Amino acid sequence: MGSGPEAREREAFARDLQGRVAGETRSCVPAIQNQSLKVVDRSTISYDRGDTIWVNRVDDCPGLRPFDTVIVEVHGSQYCRGDRVRTLETGSTIPGPICILRDWVPYRRAD
Numbered sequence: 001m002g003s004g005p006e007a008r009e010r011e012a013f014a015r016d017l018q019g020r021v022a023g024e025t026r027s028c029v030p031a032i033q034n035q036s037l038k039v040v041d042r043s044t045i046s047y048d049r050g051d052t053i054w055v056n057r058v059d060d061c062p063g064l065r066p067f068d069t070v071i072v073e074v075h076g077s078q079y080c081r082g083d084r085v086r087t088l089e090t091g092s093t094i095p096g097p098i099c100i101l102r103d104w105v106p107y108r109r110a111d
Contacts, residue, residue, distance in 0.1 A: 006041050009066035013040045016053060020107035028080035029054050029104045037070040037079070039087060045070065045101070047079065053107045063087055063096025071095055079104070 029047060038046050042064045047054040056079075058064070068087035072079055081103050086095040 005066045009040050013044070013046060017107055019109055020053065021110045023106040023108060025103040025105050027103055028078040031074055031077055031079050037072065037085070039064045039066050039068055039070060041066070045085065047104075051108060054104045055107060056101050056104050058085070058099045058102055061097065061099035064099060065089070068096070
């Protein structure tokens with residue numbers, strides 16, 4: 001799969017999804033305080049909520065990099081399709097380009 005932080009993050013993400021099955025998509029998921037979104041790669045954001053890993057596959061967004069801080073312009077108490085997402089690189093004060101969230105896919109353990 002290559003090397004570097006993005007490749008390692010994709011490999012870890014693939015391990016996290018092992019044994020899980022994709023469910024029906026949703027346009028919004030609850031935003032829980034102290035639980036943050038995680039960048040997997042330039043087109044994938046994940047959100048771990050207990051038994052469910054929510055996955056959002058945005059269009060290829062060069063500003064998304066693993067380990068950057070994710071900033072979401074939330075309207076209400078949910079992360080929703082159409083919300084604007086940016087990342088902030090450690091040590092930087094200028095956020096990256098804007099990406100737009102798409103539908104969320106839940107992955108749950110198979111019974």
